[in-house]
Amino acid sequence: MIERSSTLVAPPARWWTPLGRDERMWLTVTAVWALAMFVMMQLVWPAIGEQQVTFQSYRVDPLEFNRLTEAFIQAHQVDAIDGVPVVAPPPGGDVYLMGQRFQFKPILRLEQGQTYRFLVSSLDVQHGLSLQPDNFNFQVLPGYVSAISLTPRESGVYHILCNEYCGPGHHRMVGRIDVGAAGQALSSEGVRP
Amino acid sequence: MTALIDGWRTCQVTGLRVDRSAERLIMFNAVTAVLYLATGGTFALLIALTRWQAVHLIGDPEWFYRIVGAHGAAMLIFWIVFFEVAGLLFGGTVLLNARLLAPRLAWVEYGMMLAGSLGVMITMLSGQATVMFTAYPPLEASPWFFGSLLVFAVGALLAVCHFIANVVGARWRGEVGTLPLFSFALLVAAILAVFTLVSGAAALVPAWLRSLGVIEHVDPAAYRLLFWGFGHGAQQVNLAAMIGIWYALASLTVGARPINEGLSRFAFVLYVLFIQLGSMHHILVDPGLGDWARGMNASYFMYAAVLGSMIHAFTIPASIEVAQREKGLTAGLFGWLRRAPWGAPGFAALVVSFVMFGVLGGISGVIMGGIQINMIAHNTLIVPAHFHMTVVAGTTLAFMGISYYVVPLIFRRDLFLPRVARWQPYVFGLGMLVFGAGMGAAGHLGVPRRHFDITFPGLALAEGALADPLIQTSLMVMAIGALIAITGGAMYVVVAAGTVFLGRRSDVPAVGLVDPIAVAPPAPAAPHDARRFEAPGTVALATVWLALFVYLYAVSWYNLSRVTWIIR
Amino acid sequence: MAVASESQDGGASPRLPWQQALLDDVFLLFMAGLVVPTLIYIVWGLLELSNVPLLKP
Structure with missing residues (x-):
């Protein structure tokens, strides 16, 4: 005869008993589900998904990253909005994107269907890269570079919101990416302001 | 009449022996906890009415950010930890018929926690530490802030170790055999708390030294790894404590006895081993970590700890069902549920907390803790929506439910306004449901957390950002839910504080429903046909729940695939 | 202390299942809870x- 006890009192001296039918069934089903979720995340999606989080990371001195970003802006700047440089990088190239209190620099003009390697970091404190309206998000750390390959498949205006608290002007920290239709966006390629 | 012998008294309701020195400490910790709950709840009101953009109550962003930080500290740390220490004192002495090992030390612990927590609140509200409770370097904050947080953490660590020493000592001296399941759950919570607090110290000590100018640099990625060992780990402490309380409330209200003692304990052991790995969920989209380090941790070691949760999700309702059936409530699949004591605040709190945690908090946490799906959740309002379903709708409500018993019994006063207590879990739960729906929807539409104004007034660059009109509706729904939930929270504070200060003194205080089985020794289970399910209603409900889980999981992958950018 | 005498008095009662002994070992549990996540x-x-x-x- 199996003895059971309230959770507030000590169980009987010998409380290890075999599982009943209910528990065996539930344990089997949920163990299978747990493994299925793991296989999905670690093996299936990496094989079939188009949105991966496997980007390469690097260390960098924030001042060095600032220098690289400025050089990138110098090379490809086409315009400026509210004092923030607008840059049209060559399709398929590297893109430097730097967070600093309280802006993302530069504003980017990209071409639909082209793949860009984004090198993202921060000059000062931690920031959050939140690309809207698609709503995908990355943490941005000073001293670290996230090298993320991004391909915009649809043209349009995208905003980058900072979604990591970075100081009193955090809610005014916004960047932008304009994606032009294939073959048209970069009519100004190579043109300096 | 109360029997009072040599610093002990015997509780006239439960027959438990109470060490008077522990009793006074339980009182102080519990009252401090409720004061922090009331403080944090007031901040919650201000924040909700600010993020409801049509109201936008707080006009100054500096004050908004200060209050968001103080709200997080008061609720996620101070309310919870003070209450847990009260619970550990109760579970480590009263329930084990054991004495408190070193009462003086326990007062030192309480003093450190109180002083540390006040230091944190003062520095945060006075603008010396407007860095949120996460204080990510290289944000600057006063050394008094980090110092206070460390004093609090060390006090809490001592309290937790004191409890573990109490239990281990009582075991080694042979005073207790196997722990009651509730005490075992508290032990698990305490073990999780040790890892949590050590990891927190490893993050905060360098940050404190940096604020003093002793060292120049704190690696932001390493800080985040260690900080979340603390920040998330602390919520796993809540999880273990909450599940222990669910078991306890099930026993108290309907006389539930776990259908398999070993299985329930095994599920807790899975927490001890693997639940802390979930801290990785905060840093999945950070630079620096490889896929397998992320994946093995994010999945709590191939979802082993989730398996633990799914075991509890079954065994708790099953034990309630079996207890009810043994009382003769055998009609149909759900007769046991229909005839449950819905008017008892302990039972109502148990069910509302269990359902909201299980359906909303737990499932959302597992899904958004996937390394890829996290990309469409990280730092949006989906994150606080998730943890308000776990820590607030789940843990906080469970704590409220058990305190409807513990507060009258420890203070020896009648429960104040029992009719308010009866409705409180439902009001609170309804509010949290509406709140979570609004906040989750807003987060799904991309609204960032910890953000003063998502309409970006006067900012040309932001034109067209977060322009979906559904966003404003969602934020309004969130705020209305917050108002309802805060009403429910205030009802709790009135009942708890009223009991402490105004309740009628009594040696046999009115606490509501206590099933005699709750404090009776183990007894044989009613025989049942081994070829049939013992808890068929629970099998049906659990299957529906699992189907919902699978559905929401699939929907989330679909949502990720709808991102128009290719990300590699 | 009826509970204590029952669990300590190994001679009179039959040997306890190893699973029960393992789950009752609070010190082992404590060490595992620190070492594994660390x-x-x-x-x-x-x-x-x-x-x-x-x-x-």
């Missing part, structure tokens, strides 16, 4: 962070 979460995580290469543009 190795898998903290040590593994810090190792990965320390192996991040320098950016070479």
Whole structure:
């Protein structure tokens, strides 16, 4: 005869008993589900998904990253909005994107269907890269570079919101990416302001 | 009449022996906890009415950010930890018929926690530490802030170790055999708390030294790894404590006895081993970590700890069902549920907390803790929506439910306004449901957390950002839910504080429903046909729940695939 | 202390299942709760962070 006890009192001296039918069934089903979720995340999606989080990371001195970003802006700047440089990088190239209190620099003009390697970091404190309206998000750390390959498949205006608290002007920290239709966006390629 | 012998008294309701020195400490910790709950709840009101953009109550962003930080500290740390220490004192002495090992030390612990927590609140509200409770370097904050947080953490660590020493000592001296399941759950919570607090110290000590100018640099990625060992780990402490309380409330209200003692304990052991790995969920989209380090941790070691949760999700309702059936409530699949004591605040709190945690908090946490799906959740309002379903709708409500018993019994006063207590879990739960729906929807539409104004007034660059009109509706729904939930929270504070200060003194205080089985020794289970399910209603409900889980999981992958950018 | 005499008095009662003895070992539980997450979460995580290469543009 199996003895059971309230959770507030000590169980009987010998409380290890075999599982009943209910528990065996539930344990089997949920163990299978747990493994299925793991296989999905670690093996299936990496094989079939188009949105991966496997980007390469690097260390960098924030001042060095600032220098690289400025050089990138110098090379490809086409315009400026509210004092923030607008840059049209060559399709398929590297893109430097730097967070600093309280802006993302530069504003980017990209071409639909082209793949860009984004090198993202921060000059000062931690920031959050939140690309809207698609709503995908990355943490941005000073001293670290996230090298993320991004391909915009649809043209349009995208905003980058900072979604990591970075100081009193955090809610005014916004960047932008304009994606032009294939073959048209970069009519100004190579043109300096 | 109360029997009072040599610093002990015997509780006239439960027959438990109470060490008077522990009793006074339980009182102080519990009252401090409720004061922090009331403080944090007031901040919650201000924040909700600010993020409801049509109201936008707080006009100054500096004050908004200060209050968001103080709200997080008061609720996620101070309310919870003070209450847990009260619970550990109760579970480590009263329930084990054991004495408190070193009462003086326990007062030192309480003093450190109180002083540390006040230091944190003062520095945060006075603008010396407007860095949120996460204080990510290289944000600057006063050394008094980090110092206070460390004093609090060390006090809490001592309290937790004191409890573990109490239990281990009582075991080694042979005073207790196997722990009651509730005490075992508290032990698990305490073990999780040790890892949590050590990891927190490893993050905060360098940050404190940096604020003093002793060292120049704190690696932001390493800080985040260690900080979340603390920040998330602390919520796993809540999880273990909450599940222990669910078991306890099930026993108290309907006389539930776990259908398999070993299985329930095994599920807790899975927490001890693997639940802390979930801290990785905060840093999945950070630079620096490889896929397998992320994946093995994010999945709590191939979802082993989730398996633990799914075991509890079954065994708790099953034990309630079996207890009810043994009382003769055998009609149909759900007769046991229909005839449950819905008017008892302990039972109502148990069910509302269990359902909201299980359906909303737990499932959302597992899904958004996937390394890829996290990309469409990280730092949006989906994150606080998730943890308000776990820590607030789940843990906080469970704590409220058990305190409807513990507060009258420890203070020896009648429960104040029992009719308010009866409705409180439902009001609170309804509010949290509406709140979570609004906040989750807003987060799904991309609204960032910890953000003063998502309409970006006067900012040309932001034109067209977060322009979906559904966003404003969602934020309004969130705020209305917050108002309802805060009403429910205030009802709790009135009942708890009223009991402490105004309740009628009594040696046999009115606490509501206590099933005699709750404090009776183990007894044989009613025989049942081994070829049939013992808890068929629970099998049906659990299957529906699992189907919902699978559905929401699939929907989330679909949502990720709808991102128009290719990300590699 | 009826509980204590029952669990201590190994001679009179039949041997307890090893699973029960294991789950009752609070000290083992405590050590496992510290060692496992320290190795898998903290040590593994810090190792990965320390192996991040320098950016070479």
